[in-house]
Amino acid sequence: MAEAxxxxxxxxxxxxxxxxxxxxxxxxxxxxxxxxxxxRIKLQDKLNSTTYFGSQGMSILIFAxxxxxxxxxxxxxxxxxxxxxxSQSFDDRLAFWxxxxxxxxPLGIVSWMQLSFFLMFIALVIWSFAxxxxxxxxxxxxxxxxxxxxxxxxxxxxxSCAFLFFPVTRGSSILxxxxxxxxxxxxYHVWLGHITLIFFFGHSAGYIIYWAINDEICEMVKWDKAxxxxxxxxxxxxxxxxxxxxxxxxxxxxxxxxxxxxxxFYGLFMFFFLLHVGISFFYLVLPGVYLFxxxxxxxxxxxxxxxxxxxxxxxxxxxxxxxxxxxxxxSYSVLSSVFICVPSVSTFQWxxxxxxxxxxxxxxxxxxxxxxxxxxxxxxxxxxxxxxLERLEIAVEGPYGHVSTDFLGHDCLIMVSGGSGITPxxxxxxxxxxxxxxxxxxxxxxxxxxxxxTAADLTTLDLLFPLSGGKLxxxxxxxxxxxxxxxxKEPIVDPRKSxxxxxxxxxxxxxxxxxxxxPRSWLWLGAIISSxxxxxxxxxxxxxxxxxxxxxxxxxxxxxxxxxxxxxLIFMCVSIAGVASAAFLWVRRASSSSAAQIxxxxxxxxxxxxxxxFYNADRELESHPHEALFKATTVHYGERPNLQKIxxxxxxxxxxxxxxxxxxxxxxxxxxxxxxxxNNLHFQSISFTW
Numbered sequence: 001m002a003e004a005x006x007x008x009x010x011x012x013x014x015x016x017x018x019x020x021x022x023x024x025x026x027x028x029x030x031x032x033x034x035x036x037x038x039x040r041i042k043l044q045d046k047l048n049s050t051t052y053f054g055s056q057g058m059s060i061l062i063f064a065x066x067x068x069x070x071x072x073x074x075x076x077x078x079x080x081x082x083x084x085x086x087s088q089s090f091d092d093r094l095a096f097w098x099x100x101x102x103x104x105x106p107l108g109i110v111s112w113m114q115l116s117f118f119l120m121f122i123a124l125v126i127w128s129f130a131x132x133x134x135x136x137x138x139x140x141x142x143x144x145x146x147x148x149x150x151x152x153x154x155x156x157x158x159x160s161c162a163f164l165f166f167p168v169t170r171g172s173s174i175l176x177x178x179x180x181x182x183x184x185x186x187x188y189h190v191w192l193g194h195i196t197l198i199f200f201f202g203h204s205a206g207y208i209i210y211w212a213i214n215d216e217i218c219e220m221v222k223w224d225k226a227x228x229x230x231x232x233x234x235x236x237x238x239x240x241x242x243x244x245x246x247x248x249x250x251x252x253x254x255x256x257x258x259x260x261x262x263x264x265f266y267g268l269f270m271f272f273f274l275l276h277v278g279i280s281f282f283y284l285v286l287p288g289v290y291l292f293x294x295x296x297x298x299x300x301x302x303x304x305x306x307x308x309x310x311x312x313x314x315x316x317x318x319x320x321x322x323x324x325x326x327x328x329x330x331s332y333s334v335l336s337s338v339f340i341c342v343p344s345v346s347t348f349q350w351x352x353x354x355x356x357x358x359x360x361x362x363x364x365x366x367x368x369x370x371x372x373x374x375x376x377x378x379x380x381x382x383x384x385x386x387x388x389l390e391r392l393e394i395a396v397e398g399p400y401g402h403v404s405t406d407f408l409g410h411d412c413l414i415m416v417s418g419g420s421g422i423t424p425x426x427x428x429x430x431x432x433x434x435x436x437x438x439x440x441x442x443x444x445x446x447x448x449x450x451x452x453x454t455a456a457d458l459t460t461l462d463l464l465f466p467l468s469g470g471k472l473x474x475x476x477x478x479x480x481x482x483x484x485x486x487x488x489k490e491p492i493v494d495p496r497k498s499x500x501x502x503x504x505x506x507x508x509x510x511x512x513x514x515x516x517x518x519p520r521s522w523l524w525l526g527a528i529i530s531s532x533x534x535x536x537x538x539x540x541x542x543x544x545x546x547x548x549x550x551x552x553x554x555x556x557x558x559x560x561x562x563x564x565x566x567x568x569l570i571f572m573c574v575s576i577a578g579v580a581s582a583a584f585l586w587v588r589r590a591s592s593s594s595a596a597q598i599x600x601x602x603x604x605x606x607x608x609x610x611x612x613x614f615y616n617a618d619r620e621l622e623s624h625p626h627e628a629l630f631k632a633t634t635v636h637y638g639e640r641p642n643l644q645k646i647x648x649x650x651x652x653x654x655x656x657x658x659x660x661x662x663x664x665x666x667x668x669x670x671x672x673x674x675x676x677x678x679n680n681l682h683f684q685s686i687s688f689t690w
Contacts, residue, residue, distance in 0.1 A: 027159060314500040337399060356426040410444050413444045419457070449482050543567070
């Protein structure tokens, strides 16, 4: 059964790739005379005669339907991959493509595969723009050439925009088909966003200059009923420039709130873009927008539930571990992440955090670790430190699983972290601890190199084991930990600081974290995507055939481009909201009984908190259940890790290198792994930023 599922999954993945290549070829052919003068005319003659979709039919068939079909194939592929439960192994054939090609620069850390895809996309952009300019460009006068070039820039911007929303669709069924996840694909969204707005800005500026030269500046306030709305395009560009100005790294790092709130203008940017170009042209970018809106609505439904927050561990270094109740049917892989909103801290801000717990080791608990760094985390820590706190309302979106755990197939696993970057490695250590206890498969050797600022930060190592993991034995792992305290040359003991455990009293209405669409979430998602898109097309076709066409006759004199676009947007939102809500309520009713059992579970409330192994640890180690962890740890005070010296020690074994921490640290490790000094180091960076 499992082998048949694996074979079917591979076939679906191959089919998805074939359809995707065909879709790309259509984009490649779109600027050519063959497409414009032969293919498009033939398709329009066949599709327009039906009058159900008018000129929209061709765009739906060529540019929208293939991606929706790929997303459905992705759902089936991921469902079969889950039930096949295949073990992970590292593929040496792809080792080179995973190596860092660039370790520093404006693009961040980029592997050879990522760089190849980036260069291929740039080649597609250059080819398309050059072909657009070549087509009929020689017969135009100089000013007309300038106007035509400005128009062609909008077409290239639309090409980039067609890909823009795929990387930020968190529950995407398409990204895993290409070995990607939403958190690892943020850099693609950033690159595509810059390319899109560069070409759209060139398009807008070119037309304004053209109108100014020809004394037609009044065109800027034109809202043509039967044609293009210039005002809508200008408003779209205005909102695009506002959100673009705050996306640059320096602004984003110093004023995250400004970046976050201005980025919400993407809705107005796309809305006025739709009014500007009309629904027929908007179908070129519809698949990405449609799947993003569906994912966003499902996340909205999940965020309306207040989760069962049961306890928190407060560390002396102002780090906190949040522990939530979860349904036993919720399973996630290591390096999975969730987005958290605390309304009492900020009503609208959502922040991503890597899950530190393990769904095998802790079937009823989900944990995340948060370091007090910005204003949001500072307010959260203060709220949890309040002695009168009994309950804290929290909303959670996710979890969103990591696409691959191939790194577990190496002989040795080297994990390098800086500060709070150790969080992802906690989930990996817990997973390997479970694997070693279950003896299900070989467990790699572990080497953890972690850098901290102060001795108080060493208490983060106490979180390597779950709060309820008193019977776990670290001696089962071949684990060596080197902890570096960079700002203190000797241990500084503060008796007032200790680990505190806060137990809360959730309300009966609080629910455990569970999959938004139940245990068969990928099948449900596939059903929602297909049925909602069919409903959308039916609404569009029925209204177009029996209401709009008898009056307008496709002349756009009665119903303008803008009015048709708004109508299509309404149909799209109704289809998504109606189908997704029905599926959500059905799944929620089916899982209500199991949730009730978890709600009635009495959470124990201990009278004291476990002491730290590494801070103020004045006691006999033999009395601590995790003394093996303490013995495996060497603390170095007043120095930084010599990463090159450490990594070069592993030249005789197949080693996976994971790094999480400051950008400089990730760049240094990437440079060492790509230097060629050691050929068996397989690099992977873990970060929500780039």
